[in-house]
Amino acid sequence: MTTVVQIEGLSKHFVLRKEKSLKERVVNFGRSRKHREDFWALRDIDLQIESGTTLGLIGPNGSGKSTLLKMVGGILQPDSGSVKIRGRLAALLELGAGFHPDLTGRENVYLNASILGLSRVQIDRYFDAIVDFSGIEAFIDTQVKFYSSGMYVRLAFAVAVHVDPDILLVDEVLAVGDEPFQRKCLERIREFQAEGRTIVMVTHGLDQVAEFCDRAVVLEKGRIVTDGTPREALRTLRADFEEVRQEEVERRQLAEEHTLNRAIARFTGISLATSSGVTSSAEIAPGEQLTVLMETFTSGEVTDFKIGVGIATPLGTVLWSTTTELLGDEVPPMRGTGMYQFALRDIPLTAGEYTIQTTLSGLDGREIHHVPAAAQFSVDDTLSSIGPVRLAASFDVRV
Structure with missing residues (x-):
């Protein structure tokens, strides 16, 4: 199977400043590093994604999922390591990314699609389908700075799926769309899967990972902790969540034992x-x-x-x-x-x-x-039905 995304030794850090005000920042400008802290969003990531794979990136907030997706999409540059892409890539990352707020929806379709590699002739050919899929025909000539977050997502997703991408990156943006549009998007993702396209999605919807992905990666503090089937990844993530939750419960119990004399x-x-x-x-x-x-x-x-x-x-x-x-x-x-x-x-x-x-x-x-x-x-049962519940059933021909 062809490798379409090759990630080797990828690392990225950001500088967190500790000053609480602009005055403190000016006073401490150029002084010691004690007022700054390095935050490593990603550390030594090695990942290989094959053609036709639907990969889910999951993990707690701050684990590096979105940073990794932005680096695959070319939005951020790594401090070390490399990302190699094979094929046309379309990305749905931050809300409104690739859109100019002072341009209309129509103008942004041409801008965004051209950034993704389409010619003017190709955009003309796809334009009606893009607008129809987005469902915002009445607002297509309105400046996008007046769009709601849901309208942003509708138009961005419509452009992304009509530029014929080999690789589609999706970062949680579908969470702001309404339910009918989410269903439409997920149906299009299924079509992409059937066509053998590669999809990389960041989501906190673990049910979507189980339903759509054939591989999942769990990130924690900028490192890969699990890379395997969705079942393996979700088991790891839920165990981590439960460990954190249980620690909070135990801390509360200890506090209650001392303050309320509760066992x-x-x-x-x-x-x-x-x-x-x-x-x-x-x-x-x-x-x-x-x-x-x-x-x-x-x-x-x-x-x-x-x-x-x-x-x-x-x-x-x-x-x-x-x-x-x-x-x-x-x-x-x-x-x-x-x-x-x-x-x-x-x-x-x-x-x-x-x-x-x-x-x-x-x-x-x-x-x-x-x-x-x-x-x-x-x-241990013979396969006589589909689903988790076993019911007694029989069949007869009515005459």
Whole structure:
């Protein structure tokens, strides 16, 4: 397969100034570096993207996703390393990039398309299709400085997808469009995929990564931490998010323990029991019972709480959940080590892999401890339906 984007040893840093006012900046101008700090947006990035790939760049805010996309698009220059592009590239980066605010929509179509490499004759040929796709015919002769953010995106995307790009870069800009236009854009992306074009997208919509991408890269603090399938990447990212969230919960619990004299409680072990034994990763047959065994520990007495259990896909989509409160069960006060279990009978899931989620929370809704992937299990079933739910079905010919 042909490599269309080759990135080698790519690094980029920005200087963060610590002065809080213009006066401080003037006073400290030309002095020591103690008033400046180097922020490395990217560090030693090596990435190879093949033709026909749809690649998702994901990660927390400030991880370097947009910076990397801008460097691929030629907007930013690296401090070190190189980016090599093969083919025509169209980029949807910052809102309004490539548009002049004092020009009309019509004039900006010609400006933007010419920047992307089209001749005047080619733009004339595509112009009506671009305007029709954008859906802003009534405003095409209005200066774009009067456009809403959604109108900006409509026109920019319409131009980008009509310049016949080999590589399309998309940076979160579709988030500002309305739902019908987003659907239209995603349909066009599917057409590009079917035509074998290369797409690189930055998005916080993880469902879009799972649905559209065949490869995903997780960036963290300017470095690649995962490069693999969307499932692998999303698992890494969600684990990172959960780790940060859990640290915040634990900090809050510690504060409450000292200020409110409230005990800390948490899960210390989760396992699954089947007819084959007890394990943290089970395989069950359709209709087989699965028992979730829970062990907890508290630093003092905990009352007025509930325990929850749920089943989710490996990507984190919850398929089912319940709590002791919903089941009408009251949990006795918890002190020290506790042992609990949920018996899940006749699980109506089709063949596939699933995760068990567990939650401790107060009856007032306050979260105490949540484990999003406490254990894993798989269902071994013959393929008789599509989707996660297994239902009894039959077919007859009506006469």
